[in-house]
Amino acid sequence: MSMIKIEHLRKEYPNVTPLEDVNAEINKGDVISIIGPSGTGKSTLLRCLNQLEKPTSGTVTFDGEVITDSKCKMEHIRQKMGMVFQSFNLFSNLNIIENIMAAPIKLLGKSRQEAYDEGMELLKRVGLAEKALNFPDELSGGQKQRVAIARAIAMKPEMILFDEPTSALDPTMVGEVLQVIRGLARDGMTMMIVTHEMNFARDVSTRVFYMDEGGIYEEGTPEQIFDNPVKEKTRIFIKRLKQLPLTIESADFDFINCSAQLETFARDNMLSDRTIHNLQLVFEEALTQNIAIRNDVFPISVMAELSETDESIVLKATYGGEKFDPMTDGDEVSAAIVNNASASTEHSFENCRNRFKSVIKNSREPEKTKKKRSGRK
Ligand SMILES: Nc1ncnc2c1ncn2[C@@H]1O[C@H](COP(=O)(O)OP(=O)(O)OP(=O)(O)O)[C@@H](O)[C@H]1O
Numbered sequence: 202m203s204m205i206k207i208e209h210l211r212k213e214y215p216n217v218t219p220l221e222d223v224n225a226e227i228n229k230g231d232v233i234s235i236i237g238p239s240g241t242g243k244s245t246l247l248r249c250l251n252q253l254e255k256p257t258s259g260t261v262t263f264d265g266e267v268i269t270d271s272k273c274k275m276e277h278i279r280q281k282m283g284m285v286f287q288s289f290n291l292f293s294n295l296n297i298i299e300n301i302m303a304a305p306i307k308l309l310g311k312s313r314q315e316a317y318d319e320g321m322e323l324l325k326r327v328g329l330a331e332k333a334l335n336f337p338d339e340l341s342g343g344q345k346q347r348v349a350i351a352r353a354i355a356m357k358p359e360m361i362l363f364d365e366p367t368s369a370l371d372p373t374m375v376g377e378v379l380q381v382i383r384g385l386a387r388d389g390m391t392m393m394i395v396t397h398e399m400n401f402a403r404d405v406s407t408r409v410f411y412m413d414e415g416g417i418y419e420e421g422t423p424e425q426i427f428d429n430p431v432k433e434k435t436r437i438f439i440k441r442l443k444q445l446p447l448t449i450e451s452a453d454f455d456f457i458n459c460s461a462q463l464e465t466f467a468r469d470n471m472l473s474d475r476t477i478h479n480l481q482l483v484f485e486e487a488l489t490q491n492i493a494i495r496n497d498v499f500p501i502s503v504m505a506e507l508s509e510t511d512e513s514i515v516l517k518a519t520y521g522g523e524k525f526d527p528m529t530d531g532d533e534v535s536a537a538i539v540n541n542a543s544a545s546t547e548h549s550f551e552n553c554r555n556r557f558k559s560v561i562k563n564s565r566e567p568e569k570t571k572k573k574r575s576g577r578k
């Protein structure tokens with residue numbers, strides 16, 4: 202029997218109906234990633250499941266109990282269904298261990314000692330035992346989110362809902378939070394995770410729901426959804442995640458903005474800091490220092506693209522003018538830097554269009570070694 206059954210779930214707001222007809226069954230041990238464009242009702246779905254929002258119609262059955270029924274006790278549901286939010290929602294007036302102990306004492310009737318002992322175990326599990334007596338304000342975003350997860354687990358829920366648990370975090374802290382969620386998946390915790398961390402979704406989930414058009418538009422295994430989506434909108438969404446187009450109109454284009462977009466794109470695809478640095482170097486040296494200083498090249502179409510086959514990233518540029526290969530015809534120092542940051546480069550000239558391509562050197566080196574690099578940005 203499925204753990205959760207969602208039938209014809211509908212949620213209307215005065216001006217918009219994000220959920221028209223959602224149907225799904227979730228089994229024990231499922232790890233479901235929910236992806237989709239902004240505004241397609243991903244958060245609304247989670248909020249309707251744990252009754253933070255009252256659905257307009259339809260039913261949700263959890264462990265054989267119809268929880269959308271008005272007689273059903275909310276505390277009882279929330280005890281079995283933990284929720285972790287983007288914004289942590291810790292109690293700022295309680296220290297970390299008290300944050301974790303509060304609900305088990307109040308709702309599960311645990312003694313302070315028992316709640317404390319279990320809370321300390323959980324803090325160890327998320328690597329934060331030494332922060333037990335600190336207050337939320339004294340923790341980094343990643344640490345706060347790990348506490349929020351420990352707090353959810355303290356209620357011994359049957360499942361946990363996560364709404365973009367890493368999207369409010371500094372990129373350097375995303376990994377530590379995803380690692381905790383991975384650990385839960387290994388332990389068999391049933392989870393539904395709204396996320397835009399696609400590599401994470403791919404390797405942690407058992408199923409992926411792509412939401413659009415008022416419901417679960419397409420669902421399947423991570424391989425089906427990420428590699429072979431069947432429906433048009435899913436294809437477009439997945440493809441867009443893997444490509445970032447940029448256009449350089451003139452020599453005084455907004456370099457900082459382009460470089461930042463490249464960084465965000467690379468981070469969304471979970472590339473390492475070193476790889477991102479290489480990508481930005483190639484962009485700066487090949488494009489800005491070499492191609493974009495020429496007169497007749499504009500507009501330059503740039504595309505950063507995630508390779509279909511592995512996790513490498515490719516930077517492509519198409520531009521006009523005479524035949525010009527930045528690796529042989531331009532500044533030698535720039536060419537050497539590009540060469541160093543690329544696994545390979547290619548240039549061709551056909552029909553008066555130059556095409557330059559760099560496969561960025563993909564590096565998963567540990568944090569420590571990257572600091573040795575020169576301060577060049
Ligand atoms: N409390 C509310 N009152 C009115 N409209 C709302 C409310 N909450 C959400 N909406 C609307 O419902 C739609 C779906 O919102 P929801 O937050 O579920 O989307 P989402 O898929 O989570 O988007 P995002 O990826 O941006 O987080 C949006 O158009 C939003 O403006």
Ligand SMILES: [Mg+2]
Nearest residue numbers: 243244245364
């Ligand atoms: Mg949302």
